[in-house]
Amino acid sequence: MTARPSFYVTTAIPYANGAPHIGHAYERIATDAIARFKRLDGFDVLFVTGMDEHGQKMQQTAARDGITPQALADRTAEQFARMGDVLNARADDIVRTTQPRHAKASQAIWQKMVERGDIYLSKYPGWYSVRDEAFFDESELKSGPNGTKLAPTGAPVEWVEEESYYFRLSAYQDKLLAYYKANPDFIVPETYKREVIAFVERGLTDLSISRSTFNWGVPVPGDERHVMYVWVDALTNYLTATGYPDMTTERAKFWPADAHVIGKDITRFHAIFWPAFLMSAELPIPKQIVVHGFLFNRGEKMSKSVGNVIDPFTLAEHYGVDPLRYFFLREVPFGQDGNYSHEAIVNRMNADLANDLGNLAQRSLSMIAKNCGGQVPDFGALTDADKAILADAYALPDKARAAMKDYALHHALAEIWRVVADANRYFASEEPWIKRKTDEARMANILAVTAEVLRNIAIMTQPFIPDASGKLLDLLAVAGDARSFAQVSEAHRLTPGTALPPTAPIFPRYVEAEEGAAKPAKA
């Protein structure tokens, strides 16, 4: 038995300082869809997310709430775990940076970089506020009386030099540029690759990678006065999941990761720092950094002052998980920023899900129930129209793979819905309700073809709207082990005579509530 190819995909790791928001939900859903897609396409998939639980802000927030940093981390981790469950986007593993396995991995990669001569002790100079216990950039400072400088908080700052370990990032400038050139798909979409290259070409300076002004972090090996700063700590999380530094575990085969799915704000860390660390540690570099955009509520960034903050739980409950997943993945061109609004969500879920796909299933399956004894009808001799629509359905895996290769999830869905639309046209032009009176055998054939097209469509929609797709496959009596992309072919078509369960609507229409009722996306 040949081993299935492996595929390792991750989300970024949210900072455990606050509750999940729409952006986290979007990233989790998209990554889940990618993971499901690869799984259905025969890959051995590892889907990992994590939590970034260290750092000064964690200490500060915890202190404000009167709890320990670990308690804050636990609380937030629980919220994110629940989000994953609610969105039907549960990961295989959640690596928390406070876990012992992660400290082990972080210290191992650190040690390796030390051995390679890429880490050295120096001074980290900057404007420091004792009251805030934080460094501030020159540009952040306000000028106080008598030409003194003040922190944004108004606290006085002083020029200090903190001892810090540095990573020799400057030594990797040329190596990184060479790597980008040799691996043109390393950063997608293209626009972010250009930004990264431009950044690196401007020149890299060494990176401060430890702190001694706080202690909530992974201790630096051999120097307990320091903890690792966010860079090494957070990024190593991806490695931790594979069992590093133990290269003999079952998980080890998943490194290097195939795709790190991240938001555009952290591109630099993943596309520059991370590969440099890995080069230093002589570890393979991830295949791709997949960058997605931000979501805006009616063109505006979510903010408490605008009053348009909506949490993902509310949205999922109001519209349903699959409609929400479908909307995000279909409406937003992956990689670009997107907008959401109550109207846009309702339009998508009603037009695409309820009307196009849901109604096609309903109208065809109910005819089968009423006129064909509730069994898959005979296909008969296929007409050209039958063959055409079936061929379109069977071509979907290739079309979807092509789109997913570039992480164009919205294109994959567009291809699938093109067939949904064609199937509606097919159904309308074949008029099985007329044939019922004039040519019952032909009616049966039309319904069989339509059901078969639905089978293939439902298999293909599983990554994006898993729950509803599963229900549709149930209605078609497709066995649980016959739902992979490999089964999207004529060889696996529905068997005439198979009894079908009673039909039931899969995609409910969204009906507007009374005026004044709450509309989450409108806030």
Place this chain on the structure above:
RNA sequence: GGCGGAGUAGCUCAGCUGGCUAGAGCAGAGGAAUCAUAAUCCUUGUGUCGGGGGUUCGAGUCCCUCCUUCGCUACCA
């Protein structure tokens, strides 16, 4: 300031290395049908392809210039 995107029908956008009368979805208008979640199907657009200039037999598609807009320009997760 520097670098890089973008500006195409009311809306969201496709239009690869230049070539038939510039497209899709949604929204709008008219019609058909009644199997179906009043869901579907058909028909329907006089769009200065941001402005101007240029190259070419021919340019959203190449060059120049101007306007508008967005992103990046490192130690914040």
